[in-house]
Amino acid sequence: MTPVPVSRRPAPDVARWCDEFEATCRARGVRVTPQRLAVYRALAEDLSHPTAEAVWARLRPRMPSLSPATVYRILESLDREGLVRRVSVTDGAGRFDANRGPHQHLVCRVCGRVRDVRDPTLTRVGLGRDAVRGFTVEELDIRIVGRCGRCRK
Amino acid sequence: MTPVPVSRRPAPDVARWCDEFEATCRARGVRVTPQRLAVYRALAEDLSHPTAEAVWARLRPRMPSLSPATVYRILESLDREGLVRRVSVTDGAGRFDANRGPHQHLVCRVCGRVRDVRDPTLTRVGLGRDAVRGFTVEELDIRIVGRCGRCRK
DNA sequence: TCCTAGATGCGAGAGATTACCATCTGGAAC
DNA sequence: GTTCCAGATGGTAATCTCTCGCATCTAGGA
Known part of the structure; x- marks a missing residue:
């Protein structure tokens, strides 16, 4: 329906x-x-x-x-x-x-669909101290942009 | 801001x-x-x-x-x-x-300032194949959210 | 049951972009 | 150098996405 x-x-x-x-x-x-x-x-x-x-x-x-x-x-x-x-x-x-667990987002640049993924490599990622000197890190937001199966020609 | x-x-x-x-x-x-x-x-x-x-x-x-x-x-x-x-x-x-080289963004959630950083750990990050099945990855966009030195109390 | 800080509904308004269209122009063809 | 036109620009209206102000309502403690 x-x-x-x-x-x-x-x-x-x-x-x-x-x-x-x-x-x-x-x-x-x-x-x-x-x-x-x-x-x-x-x-x-x-x-x-x-x-x-x-x-x-x-x-x-x-x-x-x-x-x-x-x-x-x-x-x-x-x-x-x-x-x-x-x-x-x-x-x-x-x-x-609403998903607050550690995960990343697959964003299709054609249709705009967003899907959760959990890539162990990315989830495990730490931050080198030097890169963020003087900056207090609160959140790491990883967006994987590309084309989803439907939008790939 | x-x-x-x-x-x-x-x-x-x-x-x-x-x-x-x-x-x-x-x-x-x-x-x-x-x-x-x-x-x-x-x-x-x-x-x-x-x-x-x-x-x-x-x-x-x-x-x-x-x-x-x-x-x-x-x-x-x-x-x-x-x-x-x-x-x-x-x-x-x-x-x-205008910077198209591999880098990440430090975003201060207080003042909104955005700064480029290059963290070797993050730059080196690869994607597990399983995580993106059926999805063509074109770009990995990493945003590090927190507070910059000026906005830390 | 009463009371009040905080939540809601609604309409106006703001900020960021996008659409529309008349006009203009970069650069290829002559 | 001149012509030509697909594509770019300027100006403005319209749209989309919220955000604000305020009167009213209500969750939940006293």
Whole structure:
């Protein structure tokens, strides 16, 4: 029935992540609202690294009163709190990822699809001290740009 | 964000890069216009990874008729042609880099400054075949996010 | 049940780019 | 040197992606 198959994270994982998410919020004294839970769940279910607008569009049928501004605000604050990650795709709208484990992103420069990968070589990468003198490293963001199978001619 | 001070690339390097740039354009049959040369030169001189708007502002005194739209178009096409690189900084305006050699970017999450670094460990990084099955890798973009010396409290 | 800091909804507005189109021009052909 | 035209530019409107201000609402502690 669905023309474009949505890649979904396995339901048990989603359920566990949502439980952990709610627990973390409560532990940190962050208010748990239906909107926050819904946004987090939608992102956890979706493997396509959706934009804020896409998350909103997906939730709209179920939460008609949900405001796009609220989705932007929620994703921004979750990123700041380290509960989701903003993915750098350079152009167009910002995209988000509920996967906080160590991984890299394959970005297709033709269709814009983003896929998680875990390359042990890259995951193991350390930083030489000299390269970052005077700089406090907080995050290493690795983007692998190219063409996905569908877009290779 | 505080304004980014302009750090300049050594003049001999800039001159050589500009010559190579023009030669490459001619070799590829890409039309060489005063605007293209000026935009490329401004970017080559500037180590601060300026935005399209910053490039335009810098050229305006010398080329009062230069349109911002033209600067955006030129930078976009140079990026597409592989003659400059668009730097991923995730938020705000897109930033550009004339340095096409292998290097990574230190991005300060407080002031937004971007600095080139060359970490041998990262430069040497290879990709496991399994991680990118069906994906043609064209570029490895590594962003090191944290706080620069000035913004560390 | 009450209270309030913080969250939400909505509409206006800002910033960065992109589209459109009339005009101009680099450089190949003569 | 002159002609010619595909492609580049300038100016402006439109778009896309958020962000802000503010009135209202609500989660969750007292």
